[in-house]
Amino acid sequence: MTTSTRGAQAPAVLVLEDGRSFRGRAYGAVGETFGEAVFSTGMTGYQETLTDPSYHRQVVVMTAPHIGNTGVNDEDGESRRIWVSGYVVRDPARTPSNWRSRRSLDDELVAQGVVGISGIDTRALTRHLRERGAMRVGIFSGGSLADEAALLARVQQAPQMKGADLSAEVTTAEAYVVPAVGTKRFTVAAVDLGIKAMTPQRMAERGIEVHVLPASASVEDVYAVRPDGVFFSNGPGDPAAAEHPVALMRAVLERRTPLFGICFGNQILGRALGFGTYKLKYGHRGINQPVQDRTTGKVEVTAHNHGFAVDAPLDTVSDTPYGRAEVSHVCLNDSVVEGLQLLDRPAFSVQYHPEAAAGPHDAAYLFDRFVSLMEDQRA
Template identity: 45%
Template sequence: MNLLVDGGRHREALLALEDGTALRGRSVGAEGETFGEIVFNTSMVGYQEIVSDPSYAGQIVTFTYPQLGNYGVNEKDMQADALHLKGFVCHDACYTPSNWQSVVSLPDFLASRGVVGIEGVDTRAVTLAIREGGAMRAAISTTDLDPKSLVRRVRESPHIEEHNYVADVSCKEPHVVRPKGEVHHRVVAVDCGEKTGIVRRMAEVGIEVTVVPWDTPAEKIIAMEPDGVFFSNGPGDPDTVPTVPETVRAILGKLPVFGICLGNQMITLAAGARVEKLPYGHHGGNEPVMNLLTGKVEITAQNHNYGPVFSTFGPLVPELSGGLTEHPESLLTWSRMHVAPVAMNERYGRIRLTHVNLNDGTPEGIQFLDLPAFSMQYHPEAKPGPNDSAYMFESFSRLMDGREDYLAIDVREGRRF
């Protein structure tokens, strides 16, 4: 059955979830079928940055905002050269965008990149299914329109934890990104699925970045004599890339280290702490996070299904943790106390919790107190999203300068107007 939409002929499509949910809609993008882990994103704008984010490798992205594509797609907002997401789900896709920068419509863009998508479904129902059942396997198909058949095939499909998606999205050869002005520091960035917006933001604060593949040995990185090392965001389960925590472990204490998202998880694993899979993750540009060092709240952009468990870094240091001797059940305790607690880690000494998510109390940032390293779980480059956390790139520069107060920056200092 073909459906006529906006003057174009689009095949019927079917979305099936592991829990048995099946929704009919219209094909948007490429025809065919795709399987992956389904998540939802709550951003109201920035769909191009989202679909081009390598961190979505292996995932089917459902957008909660009702219409996608009204301002089209341009060249400058791409976060990677290729699209790595498995599929695209929205309520209504715009085929006639209106924006002076637009060069192609979103549906045509997806089709040209081979991304299978579906529109015309109740994305509220999809989101509720994910919130209640957690991130789960799913499929979109224009060829198998039998709900029982597609649900069965979804349940037989691989889990995201069975594949190393970092190896798929990382660069194959090193390359250098230079600032337009004076170079203040030189950094090696380990590409686990790095968004281009992150490298550009580092360049804006005078950092020359040499981007290297995810499996570059620590000895080779150290031999490049950088001022610091950055571990990037990326897709999938951190346990599928065990070599990266080993690289982190070999560098910690020798050079300043900074990590974002998957990089934060890699630093966590390097410290011997545990990373857990969240029920449905954080995907969107409106997550409130408190900086426990300043008491200020930042609205952040996030994209991850995994995160650190702060209590597994080690026991609390009471005199640095508001007098508490045991880890509280909820990290929101620290936001109420306005205390940045410190755990004593067996490998690296004191590690401080610096940021907490105010929605669910998950840890969002850590700082090593006995060696130069810090990381956060969210995306300070804000591609897309608010700029409240952009100061983190200046923090990295200050860390390489040897400043002890590198993280205590008021969010207003890092905002761009």
């Protein structure tokens, strides 16, 4: 809830559900907001982070101290709006400087009603979240902030991320098409569970015409576009609560259509194969996470945004209703499953974001791997 538009000097307080609080100044809109407190380790790419639908209902803490240096432009947004519930920075830029900048980050947060806080010790807050885990949080500014016990009670009444089914809140309302760049080679049906704009663009660059479908799409909707492949996108929420995407993916697997999933799509593939999922203590968020592709041995620096993971055995091939499956990628920090592949059907997924918006380009080959699956199927 936003009560006014701007308050760079207004006092603000951040209250975690375990009772710890941090006092600072309002940043962006003045008012109050609630969500799950998470931290992102990226030093750049804040505009892409803010507009990533996977951050829906999350309050993002930036570990890099200086945010807003390059302002906000009209090209780098990953969706139609900012999705974060709140924004936490230490030292916001006073004056943005970049040739593409059109307005300050503060102005953009105000315009979209995003409540934030600045001037707090984000290192201490990040260490707290690493030790205690991601948790509910509230940011309050512009009103009475004296009674922290009352504010804490409101934070503890906010909904939790575990059990939240959020795809319907971020998906496209209507199907749309991203045309192939140059000669059209393939058609892909992309199920939008919270898709980033750069993802269909990366496929279009490879000659793929992408039909982006709402999360509620039926198997009939998917195959009405006569796809050579089916893609399941990133998105927010608890995969254990996402029943429709799991059923839809199983229908695609039954037809043996080449399939590629990223982030939330990886978790949906895990569930479709019969694996469980679980909530990570504080998740992986940022553009500097090391992952090994176990099929090649190559180590990649990758972009992540996930608070849940697939519970699959790392070192054994598993039997599933759709043939043999194995873990194809693993995080080198904590051995979390970062990718799955079927050995008897053309399907694979990764837990991270290969579209490199913002982030490293190490994982761009995954789109080429998807193209290879469709080429093999056609042959």
